[in-house]
Amino acid sequence: MSNSDKTTSLEALFVDAFEAYAGNPPPANAPMPVNGLAPLNAMQGFRRQAIERFRELGIPSRKNEAWKYTHIPEALARGFAVSTGGSIPDPGAAETAQCALAGLDAHIVVLVNGRFASEHSLIGNLPEGVAISGLGTAASTHPDILRNHFGHYASWEEESFTALNTAFASDGLFVYVPKGKIIEKPIHVINLQKTNERLFLQPRHLLVFEENTQAKVIDTSCALTGDATFTNAVTETFVGERAMVEMYLVQDPGNDNAVVSTTHVYQETASTFTATTVTLTGAVVRNNLNVLPNAPHCETHLYGLFLPGGATQVDNRTLVDHAQPDCVSNELYKGVLNGRASGVFNGKVFVRQDAQRINAFQENKTIVLTNEATMNAKPELEIYADDVKCSHGATTGQLDPEALFYLRSRGMTKQQAQGMLLHAFAGDILNRISIEPLRRMLDERVTRLFGE
Amino acid sequence: MLQINNLHARIEEQNILKGVDLTVSAGEVHAIMGPNGSGKSTLASVLAGREEFEVTDGNVLYQGQDLLEMEPDERALEGVFLAFQYPVELPGVSMNNFLRQALNQQREYRGEEPLSAGAFLKRMKACAALVDLDPQLMSRAVNDGFSGGEKKRNEIFQLAMLEPRLAIMDETDSGLDIDALRTVADGVNALRRNDRSFVVITHYQRLLDYIIPDTVHVMVDGRIVRSGGKELALDLEKKGYDWIREETVAV
Ligand SMILES: Nc1ncnc2c1ncn2[C@@H]1O[C@H](COP(=O)(O)OP(=O)(O)OP(=O)(O)O)[C@@H](O)[C@H]1O
Numbered sequence: 001m002s003n004s005d006k007t008t009s010l011e012a013l014f015v016d017a018f019e020a021y022a023g024n025p026p027p028a029n030a031p032m033p034v035n036g037l038a039p040l041n042a043m044q045g046f047r048r049q050a051i052e053r054f055r056e057l058g059i060p061s062r063k064n065e066a067w068k069y070t071h072i073p074e075a076l077a078r079g080f081a082v083s084t085g086g087s088i089p090d091p092g093a094a095e096t097a098q099c100a101l102a103g104l105d106a107h108i109v110v111l112v113n114g115r116f117a118s119e120h121s122l123i124g125n126l127p128e129g130v131a132i133s134g135l136g137t138a139a140s141t142h143p144d145i146l147r148n149h150f151g152h153y154a155s156w157e158e159e160s161f162t163a164l165n166t167a168f169a170s171d172g173l174f175v176y177v178p179k180g181k182i183i184e185k186p187i188h189v190i191n192l193q194k195t196n197e198r199l200f201l202q203p204r205h206l207l208v209f210e211e212n213t214q215a216k217v218i219d220t221s222c223a224l225t226g227d228a229t230f231t232n233a234v235t236e237t238f239v240g241e242r243a244m245v246e247m248y249l250v251q252d253p254g255n256d257n258a259v260v261s262t263t264h265v266y267q268e269t270a271s272t273f274t275a276t277t278v279t280l281t282g283a284v285v286r287n288n289l290n291v292l293p294n295a296p297h298c299e300t301h302l303y304g305l306f307l308p309g310g311a312t313q314v315d316n317r318t319l320v321d322h323a324q325p326d327c328v329s330n331e332l333y334k335g336v337l338n339g340r341a342s343g344v345f346n347g348k349v350f351v352r353q354d355a356q357r358i359n360a361f362q363e364n365k366t367i368v369l370t371n372e373a374t375m376n377a378k379p380e381l382e383i384y385a386d387d388v389k390c391s392h393g394a395t396t397g398q399l400d401p402e403a404l405f406y407l408r409s410r411g412m413t414k415q416q417a418q419g420m421l422l423h424a425f426a427g428d429i430l431n432r433i434s435i436e437p438l439r440r441m442l443d444e445r446v447t448r449l450f451g452e
Numbered sequence: 453m454l455q456i457n458n459l460h461a462r463i464e465e466q467n468i469l470k471g472v473d474l475t476v477s478a479g480e481v482h483a484i485m486g487p488n489g490s491g492k493s494t495l496a497s498v499l500a501g502r503e504e505f506e507v508t509d510g511n512v513l514y515q516g517q518d519l520l521e522m523e524p525d526e527r528a529l530e531g532v533f534l535a536f537q538y539p540v541e542l543p544g545v546s547m548n549n550f551l552r553q554a555l556n557q558q559r560e561y562r563g564e565e566p567l568s569a570g571a572f573l574k575r576m577k578a579c580a581a582l583v584d585l586d587p588q589l590m591s592r593a594v595n596d597g598f599s600g601g602e603k604k605r606n607e608i609f610q611l612a613m614l615e616p617r618l619a620i621m622d623e624t625d626s627g628l629d630i631d632a633l634r635t636v637a638d639g640v641n642a643l644r645r646n647d648r649s650f651v652v653i654t655h656y657q658r659l660l661d662y663i664i665p666d667t668v669h670v671m672v673d674g675r676i677v678r679s680g681g682k683e684l685a686l687d688l689e690k691k692g693y694d695w696i697r698e699e700t701v702a703v
């Protein structure tokens with residue numbers, strides 16, 4: 001079978017699944033497609049356009065420059081059933097509890113295979129007007145919010161995976177924080193996976209933080225699954241005027257599972273957005289993080305830490321599109337590659353013509369521990385304004401032999417010395433995590449991975 | 453304690469040590485002086501186990517064992533300590549954690565229990581006081597942003613913490629002001645013991661006014677070309693190295 005035949009059949013799988021899904025009434029218990037709901041008539045046809053666009057764009061192959069190092073067709077070739085709902089498997093209380101973060105007092109949202117599982121979620125008390133629920137539920141409880149935000153930031157016209165997700169979007173996380181509200185406790189979303197067949201999952205998240213709000217969101221994965229999953233997640237985040245939002249994405253799906261995670265963030269005046277993306281395991285992990293600070297005086301911080309081993313591929317792609325003046329963006333991605341892992345960092349910063357007085361910094365540092373591991377780093381700055389301060393840099397290398405020798409000369413074994421230095425290297429990101437139970441958990445993971 | 457015989461070492465095809473002989477007995481202090489680039493730090497590095505240097509001839513006995521066969525960490529556990537000429541900055545590695553690991557590693561090797569947090573803290577304070585090292589530095593990363601003098605004190609502080617049998621001090625005096633020099637020297641003197649030896653590499657006789665050596669050696673071009681009592685250091689200070697070079701050539 002030629003490569004193109006294979007690709008065609010991959011796309012057909014999704015298109016056929018869509019036809020079956022869109023053409024028939026949904027099975028009992030399945031959520032309605034979000035953009036097919038009656039109150040959202042404005043979006044009717046949207047999902048059909050999306051699947052059409054997906055068909056045109058196709059599953060990205062290695063020939064596509066942006067997907068050169070991340071082998072999606074190979075990951076999909078194992079064959080997956082496209083999840084379109086049905087009843088949610090019950091993961092069991094004990095198993096769910098084990099996916100929580102020790103010592104974290106949070107509003108807990110459990111998604112099982114991308115579906116909001118209210119009976120396992122522990123949302124607790126919320127300030128008046130704040131909503132944390134499934135996106136499917138929100139389509140009927142908050143139709144106006146969906147109408148104003150859903151599909152507005154994630155450009156399905158350009159990205160095949162976003163188009164695909166948009167065509168099937170039916171459930172996921174919904175957060176709505178109205179003007180002036182502060183959520184003290186973090187919102188912890190647990191993406192739980194449990195399936196007996198290979199499943200292609202497409203959670204769709206919408207987070208709307210209106211002006212003068214504050215919130216922190218942690219997104220973790222927890223694979224209880226017996227069989228492999230491929231997750232194609234899309235998150236849209238709106239950060240209103242002077243809002244302060246921190247998002248943590250912790251990817252640990254296990255080395256059998258693949259993830260494509262696309263996040264679009266839209267920032268309004270003087271808002272602050274911080275994203276921290278930590279990737280521990282995965283078969284293939286591709287993160288597209290796109291931020292549009294579309295008003296003056298925005299602050300954007302993007303941090304990443306990827307620590308893959310085995311044959312894991314981690315591909316981080318970020319875009320900060322400075323369309324407006326007087327903003328600051330600061331980006332630091334650090335990685336440690338072990339085994340035959342491959343890493344990609346592609347960070348793009350645009351400074352548009354009218355976006356004067358922008359400070360944009362970007363850095364990627366990777367340590368490659370073996371000869372088999374590979375890293376491709378490509379920081380890109382495109383500047384069209386003249387009064388800006390920008391810098392970018394990427395370094396890939398080994399641990400400093402001088403530092404290793406210094407530690408060994410104090411009695412530490414090679415392994416200990418290496419662990420200590422790697423821990424310090426990762427600590428640069430970990431120490432910025434403002435949620436202590438999360439920081440501690442990740443710190444322990446790093447210790448287990450590398451030693452003290 | 454230490455017996456170096458005809459030691460030859462090179463790096464990247466360049467011969468640096470060209471037949472070093474040196475014997476240090478327990479409790480002695482030996483000073484090594486010599487012009488820049490003569491191989492003093494190389495000798496210290498080879499003794500501590502830096503892998504970049506290739507030993508091409510000779511041998512080193514340390515407490516009756518073949519030192520060159522041992523890994524750097526094994527040497528440290530057996531009591532060899534190098535105070536670096538250029539201490540390495542380790543951003544992100546806290547002094548506290550670093551010292552605790554290093555110390556417990558030593559204790560484990562000797563079959564001792566790890567120190568309790570309280571005992572460790574007490575020990576740390578005492579050793580820091582010995583070289584007048586600001587205790588605030590304990591909460592920082594190892595050498596990270598330390599001043600030149602602080603780095604040097606930190607080396608001797610670690611020496612005090614780890615209680616080696618053979619301490620090699622590579623230009624610990626460079627970068628120390630006159631008061632600091634005295635403090636550090638006093639600290640080193642307080643650490644002198646019958647079963648602990650010191651090899652002190654220096655360019656300045658001044659240090660040897662405080663840390664009084666049993667023997668002074670002069671290294672030129674990868675060899676120890678002259679050894680004598682502490683007055684040799686005074687001669688060198690006065691006359692420089694050229695007269696030794698000339699004599700060596702004449703011989
Ligand atoms: N890593 C290295 N690679 C190449 N050459 C080296 C290396 N380390 C040392 N050398 C060379 O070996 C020679 C001896 O250096 P060494 O540092 O031992 O001298 P030194 O006696 O300690 O000098 P100083 O008094 O300046 O500290 C020098 O010529 C130096 O350039």
Ligand SMILES: [Mg+2]
Pocket residue numbers: 492493494537622623
């Ligand atoms: Mg030197």
